[in-house]
Amino acid sequence: MLRLKARAKINWSLDIRGTVTQEYERLDKPASPYRGYHLMDMLMESVALADELTLEYRKAGLSLEVSGADVPAGEDNLVLKAARTLQNCFGGDDGAHITLHKSIPTGAGMGGGSADAAAVLLGLNRLWGVGASPNGLQSVALMVGADVPFMLAGGLARVGGIGDAITPLRPLHRATLVVVQPCLPLSTREVFAAYDARSGVRHPDTARAEAALLARDYASLSATAGNVLAQASERARPQIAEAVAALQATGAHFATMTGSGSAVFGAFTDENAAQTAYRTLKKRWRRCWLTETAEEGITITEE
Numbered sequence: 001m002l003r004l005k006a007r008a009k010i011n012w013s014l015d016i017r018g019t020v021t022q023e024y025e026r027l028d029k030p031a032s033p034y035r036g037y038h039l040m041d042m043l044m045e046s047v048a049l050a051d052e053l054t055l056e057y058r059k060a061g062l063s064l065e066v067s068g069a070d071v072p073a074g075e076d077n078l079v080l081k082a083a084r085t086l087q088n089c090f091g092g093d094d095g096a097h098i099t100l101h102k103s104i105p106t107g108a109g110m111g112g113g114s115a116d117a118a119a120v121l122l123g124l125n126r127l128w129g130v131g132a133s134p135n136g137l138q139s140v141a142l143m144v145g146a147d148v149p150f151m152l153a154g155g156l157a158r159v160g161g162i163g164d165a166i167t168p169l170r171p172l173h174r175a176t177l178v179v180v181q182p183c184l185p186l187s188t189r190e191v192f193a194a195y196d197a198r199s200g201v202r203h204p205d206t207a208r209a210e211a212a213l214l215a216r217d218y219a220s221l222s223a224t225a226g227n228v229l230a231q232a233s234e235r236a237r238p239q240i241a242e243a244v245a246a247l248q249a250t251g252a253h254f255a256t257m258t259g260s261g262s263a264v265f266g267a268f269t270d271e272n273a274a275q276t277a278y279r280t281l282k283k284r285w286r287r288c289w290l291t292e293t294a295e296e297g298i299t300i301t302e303e
Contacts, residue, residue: 001057002127005050005299006119008110009151010177010258010265012043013209013225016195020162037146037162038192041206043169043213043225045156046294047177051104051116053079055123058095069102082117082144086124086132089140094128105287107185109259114147119298121152126300138164154297158210171214174293176274178252181263181287182243186233191260194232201228218253218267225256233261240264243285250277 017039051068062083066073075081079098087093098120104112121141125132132140141148146163158167195201204226212220234241240257243264247255251273252266268274278290 001303002055002123003301003303004053004055004119004123006053006104006112006115006151007046007048007050007154007294007297008104008112008115009044009046009147009297010110010179010293011227012045012213012221012254012256013204013206014043014227014229014259015041015204015206016228017041017160034162040146040160040163042159043156043206043210044150044159045171045175046151046154046297047110047179047291048294049104049110049179049289049291051112051119052101053116053119053123054099055120055127056097057127058097060093061095063095063097065097065099067099067101069106071100071102071106073100078113078117078144078148079120082120082140082148083124085140085143086121086128086130089136089143090130090132092128092130096124096127105179105181105263107187108181108263109186109188109257109261110179110263111147111151111259114145115151115297117141117144117148118151121148122298123300126302151297155295156213156293158206169210169214171293172216175216176268176271177265177291177293178247178250178268178274178278178281179258179263179265179289179291180243180247180281180285182285183237183239183262186236186260186262188260191229191232191236194235195229198232201231202226203228216267216269218269222254225254227257229260230257233257237262243281246281246284247277250280252277 205224209225247266255266
């Protein structure tokens with residue numbers, strides 16, 4: 001049996017540079033199934049907040065048991081999609097019973113479902129003896145979802161393309177964070193559609209934001225980073241902007257929405273200040289977490 005921790009992620013900066021067109025694709029290949037996907041330029045990092053999974057070998061059949069959140073355990077769950085995609089790509093008819101305990105907030109922009117899928121790919125590759133290479137697993141991950149390749153890689157990275165271009169980065173030190181989910185979940189598809197309908201979007205300077213992030217220079221990061229989805233998400237959920245302002249008011253040196261929302265986070269240079277902010281904000285918003293950045297996205301222990 002394998003036990004895995006699948007860690008959440010945050011977006012320090014999120015930009016959209018266009019959509020997949022024939023020009024983006026290689027002309028010697030068939031038309032891409034990713035036609036129309038958004039081309040991203042993001043600074044993403046794993047955080048300690050994690051879901052927990054166990055994988056138990058079965059001779060045949062896949063089953064999933066979920067606790068900790070009202071998340072469906074049927075075929076539309078990314079965990080089962082990841083397992084079946086791995087089977088389809090590499091053959092074999094081995095099975096597994098998978099248990100998933102959710103701690104990462106859902107509909108928050110923290111990649112919980114993608115983290116779980118990435119952990120299952122990594123774990124079943126070992127449990128079933130598939131022998132897929134890291135590059136092979138990354139290819140499978142992209143078939144499951146656009147965030148899954150980064151969740152498989154973990155750490156801190158600049159992520160481009162449709163989520164498939166991952167450049168690992170190494171920060172000076174970990175960051176202490178307070179995360180707040182101040183409102184109901186958001187639909188990622190609806191947020192992207194609302195973004196597409198907007199004009200006059202202000203884009204971040206991702207190259208300068210990357211340099212600031214590596215140094216944990218939050219003043220420069222605040223001046224150069226950005227999340228182009230924030231205006232669309234804030235229009236649907238005004239509480240997002242309120243939570244960002246509350247984090248800043250309680251001492252966060254940098255605060256923004258992660259992903260397409262609805263969670264926001266603030267970075268603190270002092271752990272005691274972060275704990276004080278957490279206690280204050282927890283009184284206002286029940287869904288509030290004190291966490292930190294992490295060097296790995298997934299850890300596995302074998303029993």
